[in-house]
Amino acid sequence: MKLSFLDPLYARPGPWASAYLDTSRDIEDPDKAIELRWRHLRESLSAQGADNATIAALHAAVGSDRDVSGRHGQALFAAHGRLALAEELPEPPAADSARVTSLPDVLPLVLQHAPDIPYVAVALSRVFAETDLQEDVAVHFQAGRWPMSRVAPEPSLSHVGAARDWPQNAFAVAHEVENLRQWSDAETIVVRSGEGDVWLRGVLVNHLPKSTQQRVVTVPDRGRPMAETGRAMLEAELSEILWGTVNERDRTLMHRYLAQRARHPDTSEGMAAVLTALQRGQAHALLLNRPVELPETLWTGPEPTHITLAEPDLHDLGVDFGQQEPAGAALVRALMGTGAELIVVPREELPLEGGVGALLRYHIPYA
Template identity: 55%
Template sequence: MKLSFLDELYTTPGPIAGAYLDTSRDIDDPDKAVALRWRHLRDNLAEQGTDDATVEVMAEAVGTDGDVPGRHGRALFAAHGQIVLDEKLPQPPARDTAHLSEIPDAMPLAVQHAPDIPYVVVDLSREGEGVALDVVARLQAGRWPMSRVAREPRLERLTTADQWHEGAARLAQELEDLVHRNGAEVIVLGAAAGQPWERGVLLNRMPHALRERTVMVPRGEGQPTADTGRALLEDEVGDLLTQRLNVRDRMHLDMYQAQRARHPAESEGVAGAVAALQRGQAQALLVNRPAEPTRRLWGGAKPTHIARSADELWVFGAPSVREAPAESALIRAVVGTGAELVVVPREELPLNDGVGVLLRYTTAP
């Protein structure tokens, strides 16, 4: 997973104030609940020495995601009275947190982007009956799981049932264009039980390359027409994609496993990851979820200034050093060296210290 969305976070002079906040709307009086949560974080930021202008600009941003229904969260980063990064989170944070640091706590935000799979949904339904029967197709592109809170527009196409063969051919062409524009790896084709004809006609008119990417999912009998403000077929897409990796991350994982078999000491654990990032040698950092208990590392002015002790950083000539949570220092080094992030479920591949590193090259055995 590429992390270019974090670039500005590391080009802004610190210190940077950050907050992770549950802004869910699935409770009674959510505005009051969010305001109370923010009050605690605001006090915490002030106690850590955050300047008033920065706290105020963050306060103005809190609560502006009221248009997103259901469970979700917010990640806010600001410095010197300006918002640096503001993202909605598909899941609320495990707990509300606030921090002021030279090395921002960006790993929780990055992890919420995973597995970052581009997809397209096609949902077919019937409206009317008899000679007035219509086939309705709804299409929506997205990147899972961020599509939960960052929706693309829905497209809707209506075709009379007796014209569905021609309508399906036109829809297949539109679908192919949408897949290519969005780089979709998966096409999720939904239809209610008892509606195999509409789905079969469309499949038969799709190019072979698209049929190979298509996964059919059942949808309940309820009306799918209402736009709830959430992603189209969100639950079905989540069941299908949540435990997957995108194509690029899967390639990195396969390469990593081959590398680890040959060079285990260089490939696994915090020590191996730090050594690779110091040299700009990391192609991708692998992290387990759930995460290991928080460790501490040391960082300097540059992304490659990362070490397990302050003395080690002085050897690298870092003019100033500071202690930081390991994940904060690691993700900064990943972004700063142009590496990528692969989030791997622990049950699929447990890693020492919950961390592994895929190298751009390896030293001779």
């Protein structure tokens, strides 16, 4: 997974105020609940030394996702009186939190972006025109990146035409779906239709290029809403299909990592090996197990490659004075600063020593 969505957080220095809060709207009087949650976080930020202007910048963004229905959350980041990033979270945080640190506390947000799978969702249905009662075919389709698009969906497209003309209309619809697939670089195309309506989806799928047909997953229409307010189309079906998976690029990098680990286990796995690779700018990607089990803090210096387990180790990197930062924040800064990627992999699929591994750009033995 590439981390370019974090660029706004590394364009200016800290200190950073980072806040994660539950902004779900599936409860009675959600606005009051959100106000109470934010009040506690605001008091915590003030106690940690956040300035009033920075707190005000966060305050203006709290609850701005009110158009998103159901369970969800927000991640907010501000520094020096300016909001730098506000993102909706497909899952509310396990606990509301707010921190003032030199580095933005981004790991919880990054984990919600994974596995970052591009897809296209297509919903087919039969409807009756109100004027002449003729049967129509309605098609709705939407691109997204799973799971973040659950609460930040792209605009949807639609087509309605007479059922008798579907064999001809399906060609134009398939062309639009294929254009959307190419634009989004979708790996999966999920097509929903009535349980017994094989004909509708069959005609559409047959008009898609052969290479795209291989990416199609068909699901029956079980009467679920096509989309809740402010949420992705076919969210429930997408969750069933994509839960626990890894995107194609990350899968390719994982295969490369396994081959590397077989040859060079000592420089591929564990926190010591990962930190060495990051210090050298040698890491192509960091592999991180979920659930995450990192040290609470790491020591950092002025540069992204200044990252160690203990303060004395910074001196070996030419750093006279360092500071402790949340381990996740320090690791992500090192990835951003060296152009490395992140692969979040379920522990049961690929257990890693210390929960971390490094795919190397090149290999050299330890000095």
